[in-house]
Amino acid sequence: MSDIVLKTENLTKHYGGVHALQEANFELRKGEHVAIMGDNGAGKSTFVRQITGVEQRTDGKIWFDGKEVNFAGPIEAREAGIETVFQNLALADDLDVPSNLFLGREKVLFNLGPFSILDRKAMRKATEAALVRTAVKIPNLSSTIRHMSGGQRQCVAIARTATFASKLIIMDEPTAALGVQETAQVENIIRTLKENGEPLILVSHNMRQVFDLVDRIVVFRRGRIVANLRKQDTDGNDIVAYITGAKTGQAELQAA
Amino acid sequence: MSQTSHGIGGLSYDAKKRPWPAEFNVFLALVILVGAFELIGRVFLGDSFLFNTRENVSGLFNEQRLQIIILQVSIVGIIAIGVTQVIICGGIDLSSGSIVGATAMIAMSFAQVATVNGNPNPKAMFIAFGWTDLPVIVPLLVAIGCGLIAGLINGFLIAYTRIPPFIATLGMMVTARGIAKWWSKGQPISFPTESFAAIGKGLMPVVIFISLAILFQLILTYTKYGKHCYAIGSNEDAARMSGIKIANHKVLVYAIAGILAAIAAVVLSSKNLTAQAGMGVMYELDAIAMAVIGGVSLSGGRGSIIGTVIGSLIFGVIISGFTFLRLDAYYQEMVKGVIIVGAVVLDQWRQRRRAIGA
Numbered sequence: 369m370s371d372i373v374l375k376t377e378n379l380t381k382h383y384g385g386v387h388a389l390q391e392a393n394f395e396l397r398k399g400e401h402v403a404i405m406g407d408n409g410a411g412k413s414t415f416v417r418q419i420t421g422v423e424q425r426t427d428g429k430i431w432f433d434g435k436e437v438n439f440a441g442p443i444e445a446r447e448a449g450i451e452t453v454f455q456n457l458a459l460a461d462d463l464d465v466p467s468n469l470f471l472g473r474e475k476v477l478f479n480l481g482p483f484s485i486l487d488r489k490a491m492r493k494a495t496e497a498a499l500v501r502t503a504v505k506i507p508n509l510s511s512t513i514r515h516m517s518g519g520q521r522q523c524v525a526i527a528r529t530a531t532f533a534s535k536l537i538i539m540d541e542p543t544a545a546l547g548v549q550e551t552a553q554v555e556n557i558i559r560t561l562k563e564n565g566e567p568l569i570l571v572s573h574n575m576r577q578v579f580d581l582v583d584r585i586v587v588f589r590r591g592r593i594v595a596n597l598r599k600q601d602t603d604g605n606d607i608v609a610y611i612t613g614a615k616t617g618q619a620e621l622q623a624a
Numbered sequence: 625m626s627q628t629s630h631g632i633g634g635l636s637y638d639a640k641k642r643p644w645p646a647e648f649n650v651f652l653a654l655v656i657l658v659g660a661f662e663l664i665g666r667v668f669l670g671d672s673f674l675f676n677t678r679e680n681v682s683g684l685f686n687e688q689r690l691q692i693i694i695l696q697v698s699i700v701g702i703i704a705i706g707v708t709q710v711i712i713c714g715g716i717d718l719s720s721g722s723i724v725g726a727t728a729m730i731a732m733s734f735a736q737v738a739t740v741n742g743n744p745n746p747k748a749m750f751i752a753f754g755w756t757d758l759p760v761i762v763p764l765l766v767a768i769g770c771g772l773i774a775g776l777i778n779g780f781l782i783a784y785t786r787i788p789p790f791i792a793t794l795g796m797m798v799t800a801r802g803i804a805k806w807w808s809k810g811q812p813i814s815f816p817t818e819s820f821a822a823i824g825k826g827l828m829p830v831v832i833f834i835s836l837a838i839l840f841q842l843i844l845t846y847t848k849y850g851k852h853c854y855a856i857g858s859n860e861d862a863a864r865m866s867g868i869k870i871a872n873h874k875v876l877v878y879a880i881a882g883i884l885a886a887i888a889a890v891v892l893s894s895k896n897l898t899a900q901a902g903m904g905v906m907y908e909l910d911a912i913a914m915a916v917i918g919g920v921s922l923s924g925g926r927g928s929i930i931g932t933v934i935g936s937l938i939f940g941v942i943i944s945g946f947t948f949l950r951l952d953a954y955y956q957e958m959v960k961g962v963i964i965v966g967a968v969v970l971d972q973w974r975q976r977r978r979a980i981g982a
Contacts, residue, residue, distance in 0.1 A: 443867045458865040462858035462925035463851070471855055472866030474848050482849045482876060 371398045372431070373536055373567045374419065379428035381414050388414040390591045391428070396536070399565040401558070403578040406588035407611055412571050415588065416540055419569075420452050421445040433535055449535035453525050453542055461514040465506055466495040468513060469528045498531040501564075502557045519550025526557050530566070537561065538569045543577065555581060575604050587611055646919040646926070649974070650934045657938060661945040673948055689948070691827065693940035697914070698833035699892045701936040704911040705833075705840050706884030708932045711915055712844070713877045714857035714924030715782065715789035719796035720885040720911055723774045724904030725804035727889035731767035732813040732899035734758055735820035747814045760819040767886045774800060775882020779875030793878075797908065805901040814898040824895030832891055834933075836884065841929040853877065857924025913960065914939055917967040921975075938963070 374396040381389040389411045404412045417423040421439025439445040459468050470491045476484040504523040529537050543551040587595035587610040595610040609615035661673040676686050703720045710717045733749035738756035781792040844850035855863040893899040918935025920927025946956045
């Protein structure tokens with residue numbers, strides 16, 4: 369039991385009369401990479417929003433890192449160790465890479481409250497180390513995010529989540545808007561995270577990517593978890609059948 | 625470490641090919657403007673704009689003109705420093721000119737002498753209470769208090785009622801001007817103490833302007849406060865997600881802008897030896913214009929105090945240049961308007977071009 373990073377029990381979210389998420393039971397173990405798949409409106413993003421505290425669940429329980437948690441907001445979730453790469457990357461366009469990496473948790477030389485002097489050298493060094501660790505390629509750390517390609521931005525956002533010894537990383541369609549090479553770069557970062565033993569939840573539509581990267585696939589359909597399969601026990605056709613509803617009723621199947 | 629030259633992860637990077645800082649372009653504009661006045665002066669007036677042409681005075685440059693250029697913009701420049709950080713943070717402050725008026729009136733009434741030429745000071749507001757000839761620290765603290773209160777009200781309105789900064793500070797602009805007129809029922813307040821008068825004497829406004837500019841350039845570049853200003857102006861949602869306390873920060877930003885407007889009020893009333901209810905009218909727009917000309921983006925996130933200082937110098941050069949060419953003040957206003965719009969158009973164009981290049 370102790371190697372379970374995240375566990376949800378009967379996690380439910382209603383938007384008025386819409387049952388966006390119903391009784392989702394989910395587990396993630398240490399070092400495990402899990403993909404969440406499903407059609408649009410299947411409840412993937414709703415599920416992520418309940419875990420990261422962006423929204424408050426209607427019912428159910430969440431355990432994270434061995435404790436039952438009730439995050440009031442995304443900042444609490446982050447402080448607890450859940451780092452999320454959002455679809456709309458939360459980067460400040462006019463700041464450079466180190467400033468974005470350390471936004472809201474700057475290293476300081478002298479603490480003078482809001483006027484604390486920044487330790488720019490240390491932040492720059494830590495940024496270089498983080499980028500090397502995650503194998504991110506950025507030509508110039510001092511150029512602002514505005515001048516970077518979509519892939520580089522995504523890499524910076526991912527490097528940020530990986531910089532801070534997080535206990536869980538969640539990525540919501542990290543390669544949806546990227547080209548082939550940029551997608552490959554992001555996927556390499558995810559592989560590096562796997563090697564480092566960092567657990568990950570990957571929301572993705574990309575079947576090839578999912579089978580390349582993760583250990584386990586969870587399929588959502590109409591707000592319910594309809595499949596929970598180890599990669600080696602399934603294939604693309606099988607997953608598509610679950611996504612489209614051709615195959616159903618095996619929600620209790622527990623893998624891993 | 626797989627680091628080549630300046631790049632990370634094996635990508636090379638040519639530091640020589642990085643884009644110029646925006647301030648460089650603004651400075652170039654300043655140089656071109658001075659050059660234009662110099663050229664027109666030489667051709668049409670047979671006189672130099674920049675250089676010393678009088679034999680009875682030593683020195684290479686026309687020092688008097690250089691002093692006037694910076695002196696006449698330093699008081700609005702102090703306001704522009706506060707306005708710059710507000711704009712970088714994604715806001716706007718229309719109230720600074722009126723805060724100057726109200727603060728000048730209130731502060732000056734605590735800085736008056738008891739007797740003028742042996743007679744009781746006819747303008748003294750608080751002579752009945754014996755509040756005359758007070759030490760200079762009293763009007764100074766009163767002024768800073770006024771600016772702080774006005775700024776805090778702006779900040780709280782914007783941060784907690786979520787009304788647009790334009791509306792909140794427009795309200796303050798009208799109200800503060802009302803207070804300025806009400807304070808002495810429209811009468812000017814004059815005859816300050818010698819120590820109060822010393823604050824704005826001679827080149828003191830320039831010294832105060834430049835010192836504050838350096839201080840705030842350092843604050844914006846090297847402190848958490850500055851970093852968060854740029855972050856909020858650049859992407860407020862991202863800043864919020866990163867755990868920055870947006871509301872607190874905004875209150876602080878507007879409070880500082882209020883205090884800087886109050887300092888400008890002290891310098892202005894001290895320099896003029898009087899305070900009048902109409903003081904500082906349109907200063908807020910001049911201050912915004914200086915920032916915009918200096919490359920501060922009205923959409924937030926971009927700009928610097930250095931840029932604003934150069935922007936203020938462009939302002940000063942235009943005013944002095946038109947006087948030098950013996951053109952009416954009306955033309956100054958017209959040209960100022962064109963330059964403000966032109967600066968924004970240029971900035972937009974440059975940003976678009978850069979975005980395509982990236």
